[in-house]
Each structure stands twice: as C-alpha cells, then as structure tokens.
Amino acid sequence: MKNNLLRIPQGTESLYLEETFRHRKILRHMEDMCEEWGYLPVQTPVFDFYDNYRNLLDSRLEEQSYKLIDREGDLLMLRSDITLFLARQMGMILSEEELPLRVYYSDSILRYQDHEDISSHEFFQAGCELIGKPGREGDLEVLFLLAELMKSLGLPESRIHVGSTDLFKTIAGSLSPENGKLLRQALQTREEIQIRKVLGGVYRKEDAAELCRLLLFIGSAEEFKTELSGWEKLMDGALKSSLDYLVSICDGWMEAEGLEELFNIDLSETGDQAYYAGIVFNAYTEGAGTAVASGGRYDGLLDHFGYDGSKPASSVGFSLFQRKLEKLSTIDIARFPGTSGLDEALPAAEKLKTVRKGKN
Amino acid sequence: MSTPLTIALPKGRLYDRVQKHFETKGIFFEFEKRKLVAYDKEENLKIYLVKNSDLPTYVAHGIAGMGICGEDVILESGHHFHKLLPFSFGGTSLSLAGLKDFSMDKVDGPLTIATSYTEMTRRYFHEQGIPVKIIKLNGSVELAPVLGLAPCIVDLVETGSTLKANNLEVFQKLHEIKVHLIANPAYYKIHYKAINKFIQQIRED
Known part of the structure; x- marks a missing residue:
C-alpha cells in the first residue's frame, strides 16, 4: 500500500496554526469591510448538478473541475468557481423587488492544479457581487470596493x-x-x-x-x-x-x-x-x-439560472484569491494566541479568571 | 535608481548569442565563475542563469519576470506567457527525421517516435489524426533509429549536420522555432513601462 499519509492530493491545501490564524484574521477584516459597504453574506453549496453549468465553463475551468456521480447516477460538479454557483442560487430565488442586491462570499474552491501550478494558490475565493445595478455607478462601486480592500491590506x-x-x-x-x-x-x-x-x-x-x-x-x-x-x-x-x-x-x-x-x-x-x-x-x-x-x-447569467424579472439582473463583481494576498499583505495582525504566555501549570479555574480579567 | 527588472537566460548555446546581442545594444554583463546571478553594468537588469528547460518554470512562478528562450521550451512547459519580442537569432525547426530508407507507408499501427519533446510531438500528430507511440529520451536522440529503438525521431534541427553524420534525413518540419523575449503576464502588468522601454532598447534593427 502506498503511504497516503505522506501524499497530498492535487488541488488541496491544509493550513496550520499561525498561517490559519492569519488567514482567518484577514478574512474577518475583508468581511467587515464588505459589510460596511452594505454587502450581505451568502454561502454556496459544495457541489451541484454539472448540467447546469456545462455551457458556461471555459475549457480551462472545465478541465480543472472535479466531477462525481451521485447515488441516482447524475453527474455532479464540485464548486470550482463561486460566481457561477452564486448566480445559480440567486437566479432561483431573486425577485426584481429585491434589486439591487449586494452580497459577499468567502469559501474554499476545489480545482485541479497541476504540480507545476502548485504555487498559484487558487484554493480560496472571497468576493462581492452587486446584482441589479447596471451601468457606471455599479461598476465604479465594485472597482472602488476592490481598490479599498487592496489598499487596506497594505500590499x-x-x-x-x-x-x-x-x-x-x-x-x-x-x-x-x-x-x-x-x-x-x-x-x-x-x-x-x-x-x-x-x-x-x-x-x-x-x-x-x-x-x-x-x-x-x-x-x-x-x-x-x-x-x-x-x-x-x-x-x-x-x-x-x-x-x-x-x-x-x-x-x-x-x-x-x-x-x-x-x-x-x-x-x-x-x-x-x-x-x-x-x-x-x-x-x-x-x-x-x-x-x-x-x-x-x-448580464444574463442569472436569467440563465431562472431569474425572470423585468428589471435586468445585470451583475458586477470580483473574486480574489485570498491566499495569494495573505503572503504579501503587510497588514498588522493582532498577537498570535499561541504566544500569549499562559502558564501551562495554571489550573483551568485560574485560567478562566485570567482570561476574564483580560477582557475588562 | 528603481529596482532592476529580473530576467532569466538559458545556459548554453543561446546564452552566448543573447550576450552578444545585448552588447550591441549597450547592455553589458558577465557571470563570475560558477555564479548564477549577475547584474548588468547599469544595474537595470538582474540576470539569472538557468537550465534551458527550467526557464519557463522560473518565469511562470514570477521568480524571474522575463526570460529569453525558444518556442520549443515554452510549448513543452505548457505555461502561458506574453511573447513580447521575437528574435532573428537562434531559430531552428522541430522536425521529424529517420533513416534514409524508412517510409511512412510501411508502418502499421501507431508510429513510434523517440524524442525529448513529448508534448509537442504528441500534440502535432494528434492534430493530424495520426496515432503515435512516444519514447522519451533526454538527449542524443539521433541514436534511436541507428540502434533500432525507434524508426523515427522528432528533434530540433538547425543545420542538419548531426543528422547527416548519422545517416538520417528530415522527412517533415513540424514547427518553426523562434527565440522570444517572454514575460510573466502578471509581472508585465506591473512593470509594463520599464519592460516596454527595455524592448525598445533590445529590438533588432
């Protein structure tokens, strides 16, 4: 048997301790910023029927997507691009009264990556969509938000x-x-x-x-x-x-x-x-x-997924590969708790007291 | 002085030609013995000396922002680059060759080909609808037909003298191979002004 503990499947990534801490902190920072701009969180499913997306995938994404067969024999696709999964979700439920709608997301994506490609870090997408605001003001809003986000990360x-x-x-x-x-x-x-x-x-x-x-x-x-x-x-x-x-x-x-x-x-x-x-x-x-x-x-992506309001659901948005930015960001991150210096010999009850005191 | 542009140059034959060409354009550099990193005299360029076939890897990862190499290595790597400037020197062609008395008509089933350029060879013949069996070799590919490993080879042919010496001949050209200045697309987008200036400087007359 091959030693599968030593092997890492292509297209996966684990984060450890300090790196995870940094990842979460930066993520929280970005989420806070999106909310300040009036964007609401959404969560997309991990897999969906492949047929829904077949015509929308370019050849590269098609190649990188993992597919599997469910118990009824239907072909499924793992989430390889959040924009697409989001459009399907929104297209189904949105009515024109709700427009314009602002949403943000942050989730892992599953894409095959060649061993050559391993440093491209396309494991985690975070982004925003402004749905139902056609024209210049919508475009500018999203560009400004991206610019502010990038600036705030100290890249x-x-x-x-x-x-x-x-x-x-x-x-x-x-x-x-x-x-x-x-x-x-x-x-x-x-x-x-x-x-x-x-x-x-x-x-x-x-x-x-x-x-x-x-x-x-x-x-x-x-x-x-x-x-x-x-x-x-x-x-x-x-x-x-x-x-x-x-x-x-x-x-x-x-x-x-x-x-x-x-x-x-x-x-x-x-x-x-x-x-x-x-x-x-x-x-x-x-x-x-x-x-x-x-x-x-x-335009038209939400219509493809069932939106049929008379107001156009034209959307503008971006996604960023957060893992690439984390390495380059100079943002000041609060102390890593692993170095907080709590005494291991301290009884749990004492620890409780210390932490409570720290909060005041 | 702003930070120098980074560029990878391939060891070997092409290196000498690039160095000579750069000198005619007023860019001077040399590598100290066994060193693999050097700056040009004006310190506008930081130059890495890498193995030819590894060059695309360095550029794709953005370690070197630019590179100079033949299309063969670019295609073989499967990476996508900006091809900013073709050069007239260093051009060759990727060709199918074999023993003089070999004939394609005699082949039943897939054609067996020995080559170092497995990706390009497979892609070319599949585009033509011809099934091929490929044997990967890392060098001295001319030996394969002589010793009977494979009837045909696909290799870079510049003058054809090595082929002739081994009693081989070219049947077909698959690709013209030009040498290009390539750039990592993301690197170019950040440094396009400096790179465009650099292109103007090294452009052949």
Whole structure:
C-alpha cells in the first residue's frame, strides 16, 4: 500500500496554526469591510448538478473541475468557481423587488492544479457581487470596493487593469469565429505581429495597425484620454460608445481621492470567463506570479439560472484569491494566541479568571 | 535608481548569442565563475542563469519576470506567457527525421517516435489524426533509429549536420522555432513601462 499519509492530493491545501490564524484574521477584516459597504453574506453549496453549468465553463475551468456521480447516477460538479454557483442560487430565488442586491462570499474552491501550478494558490475565493445595478455607478462601486480592500491590506505595488469586453467584441465581430479566437489568443500572449496579421485579414493595413495599438494599450486614465481622438474614428465610429463608457469610468476614479495610482486602462483584458459582458478587470500585485483578483460585469447569467424579472439582473463583481494576498499583505495582525504566555501549570479555574480579567 | 527588472537566460548555446546581442545594444554583463546571478553594468537588469528547460518554470512562478528562450521550451512547459519580442537569432525547426530508407507507408499501427519533446510531438500528430507511440529520451536522440529503438525521431534541427553524420534525413518540419523575449503576464502588468522601454532598447534593427 502506498503511504497516503505522506501524499497530498492535487488541488488541496491544509493550513496550520499561525498561517490559519492569519488567514482567518484577514478574512474577518475583508468581511467587515464588505459589510460596511452594505454587502450581505451568502454561502454556496459544495457541489451541484454539472448540467447546469456545462455551457458556461471555459475549457480551462472545465478541465480543472472535479466531477462525481451521485447515488441516482447524475453527474455532479464540485464548486470550482463561486460566481457561477452564486448566480445559480440567486437566479432561483431573486425577485426584481429585491434589486439591487449586494452580497459577499468567502469559501474554499476545489480545482485541479497541476504540480507545476502548485504555487498559484487558487484554493480560496472571497468576493462581492452587486446584482441589479447596471451601468457606471455599479461598476465604479465594485472597482472602488476592490481598490479599498487592496489598499487596506497594505500590499506591495498593485494595479487594477480595466478592459472592455464590448470593445473587444466589436473589433472581433468582423472576424470569423476562428480568427476571433486567434485574436484573443494573440492578445493574451501580446504577439504584435500575430495580432496585426489577424486584423489585417479584414481591416485596412493602417486601421489594423491602429487597432492593434488600441488593443495593446495600457495606461493611466489621463494617458488613455489623450489617445482617444485617433481611436474614435476607427471602424466608422463603431468603437465610440465603448470608448466613451471607459472615459466615464476614468472620470469617476479620477474624482475619487487617493485611488488614481491604482487604476490602469488595459484593453488587452478581455476576461477569461465566457459569461462576461461589459467591463472586465484583473488586479496584480508585485510578487504574485498571477492575477490576485479578477472580475467584471455579466448580464444574463442569472436569467440563465431562472431569474425572470423585468428589471435586468445585470451583475458586477470580483473574486480574489485570498491566499495569494495573505503572503504579501503587510497588514498588522493582532498577537498570535499561541504566544500569549499562559502558564501551562495554571489550573483551568485560574485560567478562566485570567482570561476574564483580560477582557475588562 | 528603481529596482532592476529580473530576467532569466538559458545556459548554453543561446546564452552566448543573447550576450552578444545585448552588447550591441549597450547592455553589458558577465557571470563570475560558477555564479548564477549577475547584474548588468547599469544595474537595470538582474540576470539569472538557468537550465534551458527550467526557464519557463522560473518565469511562470514570477521568480524571474522575463526570460529569453525558444518556442520549443515554452510549448513543452505548457505555461502561458506574453511573447513580447521575437528574435532573428537562434531559430531552428522541430522536425521529424529517420533513416534514409524508412517510409511512412510501411508502418502499421501507431508510429513510434523517440524524442525529448513529448508534448509537442504528441500534440502535432494528434492534430493530424495520426496515432503515435512516444519514447522519451533526454538527449542524443539521433541514436534511436541507428540502434533500432525507434524508426523515427522528432528533434530540433538547425543545420542538419548531426543528422547527416548519422545517416538520417528530415522527412517533415513540424514547427518553426523562434527565440522570444517572454514575460510573466502578471509581472508585465506591473512593470509594463520599464519592460516596454527595455524592448525598445533590445529590438533588432
């Protein structure tokens, strides 16, 4: 028999003592903050019927999800993405009178991780969803909340990169589905030559070059606004509405105090989940090898799961991989109780007295 | 001075070419004997010297923010990177080769191939709808057909002189392999300004 005590199944993690203490403290801090912003807690089930999600999983999440068969022979899926499980839960019970609704969650997720991938720490997701508040104010609220959360954790240099799925879809809309996929891939690897080649298939050479520059653009709100005039005319003005919307987001955070440093417009952010529609964003922190948080707006996901109110249940939210942040956070955490120096020889009754005294 | 960008370079053949190329662009560095970490003269770069096939691992984990390596190692690693700049030097091709008198028509059942590039080989032939049996070797792959381990090999071919010396010939090119400047996507997003400047500096004329 193999010694299973020494082996650790892929995609699992245990936390010990001080690490757990830190994890819980940071979690509590984040939960407190979400509640201050008026968000309520929700808890999603550990598994659900796979069929409900089949069409919504991108290939990566599909591969990483664990599936099992229940006693009646139905295929189940373990919780690999909280947003999806939450949408199913909310879609079932929400009525339009309850909108807008603000919820937060924090739970472990189960994903397969390659041995190569072991440091990506995707074991625990915490996040927020703002349901039923379409448009700029909803988008800004969620971006601000994420920014405040990250700031409060005292992270090293961090950035939230905001992109637009509308803009990408408008540009990719003229391409064949295969070329649209190629464009997305080339954008993810930032291969300029490849992007130009794909765009050059349908757009004039100068336009393709300019669209390529647009898609690869990363910069502050101000830098973005200085580039605008050249881009608004592209594709006979088809991009103007998406660009205008991004400008309104830019203006929003330039007004907010102390956050402008944290944001970038980054049009290569196209969202890795199929359900996004509207803004998408990823957050990065110096020292983390992958994005620490990601999110965006999605329409229709709740309708997919049975919501049928006349008010749109368009949602915007983010989830963060908390375990990645814990290692980088410089937040001041109260004394670890293991070092509190209680005398082992102390009788239990004495200990009771000491602790009670400490509380006063 | 801001913190230097981190970059991993592969030991071996490619290292010399990168070093020469960097020198033409005004970036000077050398490694002290047996040391594996060095800075360039201006201290804009912190350079790690790593084994070629381990390079993607260091970059994927963000230990090195950038790296220079061939597409072969990138594809074989299965990781996703930003491929920011292709270079003209160091290019090879991944090719199928075998003994001169070998013919694909004579093969019944899966084709047996000896290679160090198991992932790329499997992916290529499966995309073509051809079943293959793969034997993993770590080097001197040319020996396999000569000694009778496998009729075919998949290997990087630059000039073809090693193949010729062993009485082998190329049947088919599977991939053109270019050398790229790669970056960890999250690292790029934090340091894009400095990295873009660096790209402008090392871009070939």
